[in-house]
Amino acid sequence: MKLIATLLISVSFSTPSSASPLSKCGSVSYIPFDALLYVSESEDSIAERAFHKKFITNQALSDIMAGDFKPDKIGYKINDTRAVIVISEDTYFLDVNGVIRHGDKYSKIETDKFEDALSETCQ
Numbered sequence: 001m002k003l004i005a006t007l008l009i010s011v012s013f014s015t016p017s018s019a020s021p022l023s024k025c026g027s028v029s030y031i032p033f034d035a036l037l038y039v040s041e042s043e044d045s046i047a048e049r050a051f052h053k054k055f056i057t058n059q060a061l062s063d064i065m066a067g068d069f070k071p072d073k074i075g076y077k078i079n080d081t082r083a084v085i086v087i088s089e090d091t092y093f094l095d096v097n098g099v100i101r102h103g104d105k106y107s108k109i110e111t112d113k114f115e116d117a118l119s120e121t122c123q
Contacts, residue, residue, distance in 0.1 A: 025057045025122035026087025033082060033096065033111045040080040043093050047084050054118040058087055064113045069105035076106055083114075 029050035076099040083094040098111040
């Protein structure tokens with residue numbers, strides 16, 4: 001009889017398991033909307049070339065969104081990306097015009113409130 005040992009690895013997220021999904025916090029790599037770039041950043045390059053790394057909660061992201069996610073691209077510019085937001089296993093990309101992409105769905109955010117919604121630590 002073979003004995004198989006199992007190693008359990010616990011990975012904790014920044015919020016307790018009893019926290020609501022809207023209180024989850026994720027990372028944000030971004031370039032400010034008013035920054036002038038000689039070369040635009042794409043979804044593939046934004047994470048490594050971003051000027052800032054901060055955090056945002058699901059609730060804060062929801063608060064600055066101007067509507068629900070829809071299949072309409074709303075003029076999304078894949079090659080003029082300003083931010084990548086990763087919350088749990090969800091990844092969002094934000095373009096220079098404030099159009100946000102999550103999978104194949106799009107919405108709009110209030111760009112003037114974006115930086116105010118970010119924090120230095122995960123809260």
